[in-house]
Structure formats: C-alpha cells, structure tokens
Amino acid sequence: MPAESSGQPQACPLDQAGVRARLADASVGIIGLGGLGSNIAMMLVRSGVRRLVLADFDRVEPSNLARQLYFPDQLGSLKTDALAETLMRIEPGAELTLIPERIDAGDIARVFGAVDVLLEAVDTAEDKAMIVETASDQLPDTPLVWVAGLAGCATANAIETQRVGDASWLVGDLEADVRDGLPLLASRVMVAAAHEAHIAIRILLGMPEA
C-alpha cells in the first residue's frame, strides 16, 4: 500500500486547543521504553495525550543515554519509573499506568485492552513479531503501529509511515536491521519515534489515512 502522501498539506480539522482537548481524552499504550518508546511518550505528552500505559521490564544503562530519554542520575532505575518522573515534569496532570514487566503474548489483551492506540517500540525481531501477531489477533480493532527499519546512517527520508492493514500501520525504511551490525543513531531513531507518535495522533484525531 502506498506511503502517506508528502504532497499538499491537509487542513487540520481542529485548532491547537481543539487538538489538545481531543488528545486529553485518549489513552495510548507503548510496549518498550527505549529509543522509540521513551521519545514517543515525550512527544505524545507534549502534544496533549495525558493517559499512557507504559511497559518495559528493563533498567536504565549508560549506553541508553545516547538516544533514550533518560539522564545520568537515573542509571539503574526502572525505565518505567525514570520515564514517569520525566513525563510528570512535562505534564503534572498525566495519568500514567506503569507496567515494569516483560510483555508476552498472554499479557497484551489484559494490559492494553482499553487503549485507543497501541504502539510497538521494542528492539528484537522476535518480540516485534509476537506483538504484531498477538495484538492483531486479540485486539483486532485497536489501531497498532509497529516499526521495521530505523538503524544505520542512511537518509532519514527513507523512513515513512504506511497503512498495511485494517488497524495496522508500519513505520520504517523496511531495510536497516541492527542484526547486520548497523549502529542506532539518536537522530534516525527519533525520526521513527516521531513517525509513530504522529500517526498515533492522526489516528486519535480521526485522520488515519494519507
């Protein structure tokens, strides 16, 4: 299916206050709070989303600071706790549900059954496949955004958003795999994160197509 058009800009159906009011009532789930998920959460909260379900079992490590929204004084903290601390500084009214667990196939419907949009933001191919397949089967009407291809130094313009199913959007360049030894650059990872955050916002605003 075609990528979203980069042609004429569409009119936004709401003004700034209207967008924030619409997003304030929405709930978004994020699985994985690394380079993608931590930055997606920040962009969503800054945009007006107040209710987030955030899942990650990991703790902040020094290597994370190169592209993830954590700080040296948070080393060793659970990512859920560290990110919540930062998000609450941005929006004290945020309502955050923290899930400091590894999400497996048996958890997705229970943990994310009430969200309006679910975002896959994990790093391994195995976990990505599990999340896409399980969420598609168990939450077939919940919009799911997932990522394939954000590593390396190639042009960031190769990263795009495309709708690949009734309730499924795919972000990425469909090529660059960290298993091929490619580095993860903050700039390119954040482009993919911004694509995920932006299509989530568009879905919530009722404009999920190009």
Add this chain to the structure above:
Amino acid sequence: MQIELALFAKLSARYPVGGSGREPRPLEVEDGVTVGALVERIGLADEQRITFVNGRHAADDLRLAAGDRLAIFPPIAGG
C-alpha cells in the same frame, strides 16, 4: 484461482513469478491452498515473517480464497 502477493523488504527478492521490482503482483494458486503451503512453496517457511491476509494477521492454516491479498513482512530488529 488468483490472489495478490505482496512481499516486503528483503523478502521481495523471493517473488516466484515475473513482475517488476518490489510491487505486489497477481499469483495463480490452486483453490483452497493454505497460507502455510504457499509460504513453503515460495521458500519462506524458514524465514522470520509476519503474515497478513486482507489486512489482518493470518495463521498458516488459513485457506486462501480468490482475490485475497497475502502480505508477508520480515520483522526488522532495532528500537
């Protein structure tokens, strides 16, 4: 019967019939073929993949119908 086959990313090198580039293309298959049997025939049985039929995730035992769109994606690591 005819279906449409869409192979994404590196899997597009495995299209079994002619066509141009990476574009989805029609494919003649026998009536009632399962997703799993067709995937094996294409040579993707051992590949990590995410499989959709008509925009929804499909298990390997799903039987395809004429006009179905089979899309296969390779999960790509990094996040």
